[in-house]
Amino acid sequence: MSEILLCSQSYKNNLDIISTHIGSKEKLGVVLKDNAYGHGIEEIAKLASTYGIKSVFVKNELEAKKIAHLFEHITILYGSLSSNAKNFHLTIHTDTQLDNLPQNSLIELKINIGMNRNGINPENIESVLQKIMQKKIHLFGVFAHNGYGDDIGEDFENCQKIFEEIKEKIKYFAQKMGFQTPRFHSLNSSGTFRSQNIQDDLVRVGLASYGYLTTDFKIPIAKKLKPVASLYADKICTHFLKKGTKIGYSGVTQLQEDSFVSTYDIGYGDGLFRFNGNQEAFFTADGYLLLPRSSMDCFSALSTKDRICVFNDATILAKIFNTIPYEILTNLSSFIKRTIV
Template identity: 30%
Template sequence: MAFTTATALIDRQALVDNFNRVKAFAPKAKVLAVLKANGYGHGLERIAQALPQADAFGVARLDEALALRAAGVIKPIVLLEGFFAEQDLPVLAVNNLQTIIHNRQQLTAITEAELEKPLKVWLKIDTGMHRLGISPEEFDDFYQTLSASDNVEADIVLMSHLGCADEPENPATNTQLALFEQLTSAYDNEKSLANSAGCYAWPQTRYDWIRPGLILYGVSPMAAPEQSAQSLGIKPVMTLQSSLIAVRPLKAGEAVGYGGAWSSPEDTIIGVIAIGYGDGYPRHAGNGTPVLVNGRRVPLVGRVSMDMITVDLGKNSGDQVGDLAILWGQGLPVEEVALYATTIPYELLCNITRRVQIEVI
């Protein structure tokens, strides 16, 4: 009997369809597709090669950018955290990489470096998220210093990052937008503000560049459950699946798994699925977390183990060893699983481990 071990199906057409959907939100804007954290767990190089229509790619760190270049990706690549050390700057220049500038140390390093050619720079302003970015009071100084440097290309992109765009009723986004406008409206430079939630919910933030991340992978970036991926018109790119490796009867009152943390209230049939936290399935997924077995929802019961989970198939189950189980993706939104695991979809997607088989469809 053939079993399906823990496997992540990557749907390239869904990815392209999602890209086209996002592009339709802002048809005049260029798209910086965000591929950090191994393409949100989908495969860094794989996602880049599947999106030749993107205008640029965004990664967090230099090693991710170099991996893309090694894979033959020639599109512009932006380091979203910027460079970490002075010695990185010649590497950026040789590999035609762009960098965000968000602190004084980076400003000093880039203006004092000896480079063979200037670098393309994105200047990040903190408009209220208070994570990365220069203060509004520093903007003029940074902008003028970068503009005067022979190490910096003339067309600096002005940008900021939205902290609450997933909540349309939250006034923070309008506050950030107003400050960004106040600081940058007098400049003809290209601008970028919209993340995934901004692309969908905040037309005023789309400017010249949009920076979709999670939404490209078919996951809703919005906080409200009713603003689901389906309602946004996007499709899951990853479907995580495995197989039943055991089907066994359980009597009322009998416990399952480590610590006997769940006992069945009635006679039932338990299914054991070959996946666990060693594959990236969330350790803290609680009893009742939905799993699709043969296309129907059944609840997770008992503790998640390193290599296995158990589900209550029901006393009338006809499921058999080898049958398919879907943990999230097609038919079961990862957003829903994340709620049961008291986490967010980003973490689930990014935590897929190396032993999970990848199949591109």
């Protein structure tokens, strides 16, 4: 059956690069949301824990519970919380989320610094802090998401200036209202790599930990990142077919010469993007031409090998389908076996 192999050495390499850049392993938080960007949350969590990571970020409580035993701090980015685990920190995007939280809940405030999607608006910070104090909720962290890390221009720096102002404001209110100063973080992968003097308490690195960076400009250190995941497919059967033979739905592929053609056990039902014949030619990582159209459960290729590596670098597929590595990776079904190597 198809399988995703996770290279533990590549993952460690990436965390080493990031830790060296920020100057401390302790300041490195990793993002494990959405099944660890399609890599497998339980598998990657084991690697992160072994490395010494203390803080991680997940999509919801379901993901948090799967890895609760591995980390000191697990921030839940969306949804609600049914348990009051001591290492779970719920993200607060709006003050109404505070209404149903029990006393002593641990939370992190998300602040809107320019993406204008989720988070507390800066002008409402004081009233939200007052509500937190009234309800006797523990403010563990305050964070933002700078949505301009990949881009050239002033927007990234402008958002960071806003966050620095917010940090000072919250430190002032902490002293005034009598609560402990929370931890602060605002940088994702690209924001981390482009910053030379990081003043936050930690960084939140997702994509770079898996071996990718998607900036519109070159960052030399990013060249050392190594993709962690490789997707493999196993052969279903092989046919020897004559020149001119049509293959698959609507006969989109017509052989240009006598060939051995095999089918392999992964398709768009497993999250591999669908090749319909309109894309440029795609060769697997080990050099075999994929023959469209691919189907829900399988694809054909000019190969007789029992197992082929579909890809070991998601950027190639991302370019073909005019998207980003995130989408290629997170699209992979959780039903595909993940194996650490």
